[in-house]
Amino acid sequence: MDAKVTAGPAAKALLDDLFANGLLFPSGVDGLYGRSGTFEEVIERFEAAVSKLGDVDNAERIHFPPGMARATLEKSGYLKSFPQLAGCVHSFMGGEAEHAQLLAKITAGDDWSELQDATDVCLTPAACYPLYPTVAARGALPEEGKLFDLKSYCFRHEPSQDPARMQLFRMREYVRIGTPEQVQSFRRSWLERGQGLINSLGLPCHVDLANDPFFGRAGKMLANNQRDSGLKFELLIPITSEEKPTACLSFNYHQDHFGSLWKLQFADGTPAHSGCVGFGLERVAIALFKHHGPDPKRWPAAVRKVLWG
Ligand SMILES: Nc1ncnc2c1ncn2[C@@H]1O[C@H](COP(=O)(O)OP(=O)(O)OP(=O)(O)O)[C@@H](O)[C@H]1O
Numbered sequence: 001m002d003a004k005v006t007a008g009p010a011a012k013a014l015l016d017d018l019f020a021n022g023l024l025f026p027s028g029v030d031g032l033y034g035r036s037g038t039f040e041e042v043i044e045r046f047e048a049a050v051s052k053l054g055d056v057d058n059a060e061r062i063h064f065p066p067g068m069a070r071a072t073l074e075k076s077g078y079l080k081s082f083p084q085l086a087g088c089v090h091s092f093m094g095g096e097a098e099h100a101q102l103l104a105k106i107t108a109g110d111d112w113s114e115l116q117d118a119t120d121v122c123l124t125p126a127a128c129y130p131l132y133p134t135v136a137a138r139g140a141l142p143e144e145g146k147l148f149d150l151k152s153y154c155f156r157h158e159p160s161q162d163p164a165r166m167q168l169f170r171m172r173e174y175v176r177i178g179t180p181e182q183v184q185s186f187r188r189s190w191l192e193r194g195q196g197l198i199n200s201l202g203l204p205c206h207v208d209l210a211n212d213p214f215f216g217r218a219g220k221m222l223a224n225n226q227r228d229s230g231l232k233f234e235l236l237i238p239i240t241s242e243e244k245p246t247a248c249l250s251f252n253y254h255q256d257h258f259g260s261l262w263k264l265q266f267a268d269g270t271p272a273h274s275g276c277v278g279f280g281l282e283r284v285a286i287a288l289f290k291h292h293g294p295d296p297k298r299w300p301a302a303v304r305k306v307l308w309g
């Protein structure tokens, strides 16, 4: 089955430009690229600007690897909502005989994946998924709740020639866990700060209500409900299209979904609410290259000042 997401000619042209300028390197797989030093430096500088805004809140920094426990992903409900995006790591677990079969299949150009089995590791689909059980395991939440600063490479099986839609990309997140008021005020504050930051980088943007790509017919209802309840906003920047701008920052309110699921609660047993702001680091970098050109040394002075000081 071809899961490829179709990308328009403008998206393909931008990808070719990024390759031609040596900012990204092709791997032979759509959505899987090498990054140049310049590309990485832009991400580092952007992250520093994010930290400058976020550090005032004293978030606790935790970095998880880009793989998470399969059991955690299952319990999170990810496979119910987004089976089409999930990735599970498989490995060869056979003996000598199976190894011979494996090599014979590779030599014959046949599919050898049936000789692999699922491991206990899945690829992390969003930086905050491994956080909730980790925090729950520490015991009751303090009254003031908690704030976390996360970053992870994330995997989503959505191969595309749109450079803004990668299969492996980084997400920086702040995650607030606490009362509904604490989480909503966190989200309001990041809606402001996020737009301010992107404007200061000379990028056009607007914020809009959004929904996640829930799978199937039941998913349509979940998506409608998410919109009707105002649970997800996105900051959109035109990258490959003015009419269909790209979500570069997301502002999510999970209500008590993760709190109830993981028994992440206050001392009196009330489940915590949670919300996160996610920065799509590659998307922001690509937006900057698209709007200001391939050479950061020639970007507008005001933009350079925000990033390089
Ligand atoms: N395939 C991808 N490639 C690069 N960045 C991504 C990709 N998917 C999501 N992101 C980034 O991660 C952030 C948080 O992820 P989130 O789940 O909110 O994305 P999303 O709203 O589902 O994205 P989209 O609607 O474009 O698929 C997004 O705001 C975006 O910047």
Ligand SMILES: [Zn+2]
Residues within 6 Å of the ligand: 126, 127, 128, 129, 173, 175, 252, 275, 276, 277, 278
């Ligand atoms: Zn999140």
